[in-house]
Amino acid sequence: xxxxxxxxxPAMDPALLAKLTGGLGDRGRVSKICSSFGEVYSEFFPDxxxxxxxLDVTVNYLGCEIGYKNHLIDDLSANVTxxxxxxxxxxxxxxxxxxxxxxxxxxxxxxxxxxxxIEEPADxxxxxxxxxxxxxxxxxxxxxxxxxxxxxxxxxxxxxxxxAHDTRPRPAEDKPDEFAAAISMSITLAGIVSEFSLIVPQTxxxxxxxxxxxxxxxxxxxSPEWTEQLGDQVRRSHVTLEARIRLQDLTLRTISKLMVGDxxxxxxxxxxxxxxxxxxxxxxxxxxxxxxxxYMVRVKDTVNSDDELIRHLMx
Numbered sequence: 001x002x003x004x005x006x007x008x009x010p011a012m013d014p015a016l017l018a019k020l021t022g023g024l025g026d027r028g029r030v031s032k033i034c035s036s037f038g039e040v041y042s043e044f045f046p047d048x049x050x051x052x053x054x055l056d057v058t059v060n061y062l063g064c065e066i067g068y069k070n071h072l073i074d075d076l077s078a079n080v081t082x083x084x085x086x087x088x089x090x091x092x093x094x095x096x097x098x099x100x101x102x103x104x105x106x107x108x109x110x111x112x113x114x115x116x117x118i119e120e121p122a123d124x125x126x127x128x129x130x131x132x133x134x135x136x137x138x139x140x141x142x143x144x145x146x147x148x149x150x151x152x153x154x155x156x157x158x159x160x161x162x163x164a165h166d167t168r169p170r171p172a173e174d175k176p177d178e179f180a181a182a183i184s185m186s187i188t189l190a191g192i193v194s195e196f197s198l199i200v201p202q203t204x205x206x207x208x209x210x211x212x213x214x215x216x217x218x219x220x221x222x223s224p225e226w227t228e229q230l231g232d233q234v235r236r237s238h239v240t241l242e243a244r245i246r247l248q249d250l251t252l253r254t255i256s257k258l259m260v261g262d263x264x265x266x267x268x269x270x271x272x273x274x275x276x277x278x279x280x281x282x283x284x285x286x287x288x289x290x291x292x293x294x295y296m297v298r299v300k301d302t303v304n305s306d307d308e309l310i311r312h313l314m315x
Contacts, residue, residue, distance in 0.1 A: 027066060030202060034064035034183045036210035037198065040148045041185050044213050048140050055109055055189060062184040062195070069093070069180035070171050072199050076182075079123040080195075081131070082168060083138045084160040090151035091204035093178070096141055097165075099194035100126055102187050103134045115190035125164050134162045141196060147213045149204075181205055243297055244275045245288060 038061025049057045065072055073082070076097050085094040104121040107130050126134060142157040171177070183198045246267040258264075266272050272288035274297045286297035 030066055030181050030205060031064055033205050033208060033210065034181050035061060036212075037145075037148065037183050038062075038185060040210060040212045041144060044147075045141070045144055045185075045187075048144060052136075052140065053106070053110065055106070058186075058188040060186045060188075062186055064184065065182040066202075067179070067182075068177040069095070069199060069201060070177050072180055072182040073097075073165075073168070076165060076197065077195075078165050080165050080197075081126055081134050081162045082165060083162050085138075085142050085145075086158045087142075087146060087149070087151055088155040088158075089153045090149055090208070091201055093201050094145075094204070095199040096138055096159075096196070097199065098134065098137055098141070098196040099187075100124065100130075101192060102189060102194035102196065103130050103137060105189050105192045105194070106137070107133050109190065118190055118192065120192060126162075131162050135159075138162060141198075144213075145198065148210050149208050150211050178203065239278045241276055241278050241283070243286070244277070245272060 042059045042061055045059045046057050049055060065075070073095055076082075077099070079100050080097045081100055081103065083096050085096055086092045087094065100123070101121040103126055104124075105118060108118050109115075110133070138159055142159055146157050179202045180199055181202060183200065184195055185197070186193055186195050188194075248265045248267050250264065266288075274286040274288050275282055276284040276286050276297060276299075282303045284299045284303065285301040286299050288295070288297055290296065
């Protein structure tokens with residue numbers, strides 16, 4: 001008498017299966033490979049940023065974490081922006097993460113701010129303009145990765161659009177996760193320290209021999225590509241303006257008795273002064289008027305310099 005059900009083998013342990021199929025290595029070997037990536041970025045990425053922006057950054061390897069890829073992404077700071085990367089003949093499932101603080105600080109510099117005027121960035125999502133700059137930053141991170149792994153065929157990396165950590169779609173429950181390593185680096189610009197990370201499946205790491213590119217330290221200003229793209233995006237950005245008109249002073253008694261249809265006069269009796277602002281920043285002093293059936297304001301004076309306005313509105 002036989003019983004098919006009682007003789008079924010239990011499912012193989014996922015970690016053991018991954019080790020047998022090249023998807024999980026011992027910690028020492030994985031850590032050594034991750035350290036090699038850290039050395040590449042520490043030596044080479046500052047040269048890339050210098051040649052593109054004219055700015056000096058310092059990159060240091062912080063270490064690596066090993067585990068399931070989705071868990072490693074969940075453990076990242078919420079104050080990061082992510083992209084998914086594919087590099088043909090190497091890996092289809094790499095995730096890059098960059099601290100928002102670095103992109104914000106880089107934007108400030110590219111818009112003309114000096115190191116002594118830049119403060120520690122607040123933890124916040126990137127603006128539309130900053131996300132465009134993040135595309136360029138991730139492109140450079142990916143290009144360094146591509147040069148280090150030297151994947152056959154010489155293909156360029158393919159990147160998804162940047163997205164906030166909190167808006168990342170949850171993986172399908174029926175899709176198996178894979179073992180990966182999160183390779184973390186700090187990046188310092190004008191004393192502001194942020195981080196970026198590579199979350200790489202071990203199936204790719206374990207077959208990789210990291211080849212450091214030769215550093216080519218370059219001096220100079222921002223490259224035309226970055227400058228032109230940033231300038232064009234700034235010019236095309238939409239900004240919501242707010243106009244504030246001072247009204248005549250009223251007593252609390254009068255205010256408390258206002259009804260629908262009551263009228264409150266403007267404070268000014270001649271030309272009505274209007275203060276126009278955006279993002280709580282005063283931009284212009286205007287006068288109030290009317291053009292045909294439309295009410296409008298006419299600019300009479302500016303409050304701040306062009307550079308100050310642009311830097312503020314990009315936040």
